Amino acid sequence: xxxxSQHPSRVICKSGTSVKIECRSLDFQATTMxxxxxxxxxxxxxxxxxxxxxxxxxxxxxxxxxxxxxxxSLTLSTLTVTSAHPEDSSFYICSARGNEKLFFGSGTQLxxx
Amino acid sequence: LAKxxxxxxxxxxxxxxxxITCSHNNIATNDYITWYQQFPSQGPRFIIQGYKTKVxxxxxxxxxxxxxxxxxxxxxxxxxxxxxxxxxxxGAGTASKLTFGTGTRLQVTL
Numbered sequence: 001x002x003x004x005s006q007h008p009s010r011v012i013c014k015s016g017t018s019v020k021i022e023c024r025s026l027d028f029q030a031t032t033m034x035x036x037x038x039x040x041x042x043x044x045x046x047x048x049x050x051x052x053x054x055x056x057x058x059x060x061x062x063x064x065x066x067x068x069x070x071x072x073s074l075t076l077s078t079l080t081v082t083s084a085h086p087e088d089s090s091f092y093i094c095s096a097r098g099n100e101k102l103f104f105g106s107g108t109q110l111x112x113x
Numbered sequence: 114l115a116k117x118x119x120x121x122x123x124x125x126x127x128x129x130x131x132x133i134t135c136s137h138n139n140i141a142t143n144d145y146i147t148w149y150q151q152f153p154s155q156g157p158r159f160i161i162q163g164y165k166t167k168v169x170x171x172x173x174x175x176x177x178x179x180x181x182x183x184x185x186x187x188x189x190x191x192x193x194x195x196x197x198x199x200x201x202x203x204g205a206g207t208a209s210k211l212t213f214g215t216g217t218r219l220q221v222t223l
Contacts, residue, residue, distance in 0.1 A: 043213045044200075046213075049210055095157075102202075102211055104158070106156050107156045
């Protein structure tokens, strides 16, 4: 099946710093990628839809200035958590659609101290 | 977006067949049904996808009745390593976003 690579898998940062998470489709091109957030023992919550070459579409309640998304190529989308605070600590997961199926990255555990 | 409803949790013994049913009463004509498995601290993994009737692959079967308002994921002879959360998603199209429901937490024991 298609492979989606996400890194880093784990990041610890100080409050106030910014963190960038990368999501790559390794063997297919993805004009659309999705970013999810997941809290412990909860389901995945869609944050935004990343569109190659255009602005991302954010879900209601998601701050676009806090979670910057860039989709500059057909194989790479990045999520930058700006001025991170402890409440931003969470598991972030990206996905991309290939062959009519949605494939997910392995996730990034963000811990903000 | 079609909303899905699944049991919150299920328990099974190793070696048994497990059937997890998902309700999606407002599924659209062009929607596919896809099931994912998620282990802790990992991204969801694709299990199986179908549109109607029955689909089978090397790990599971998916049963979809004619009205498509529900679907059942069947896992034959589960093992301890099948302990995970299973999500049923409904959606269509290359750009269609998929919304996750609560998922079903399957616990397999000896």
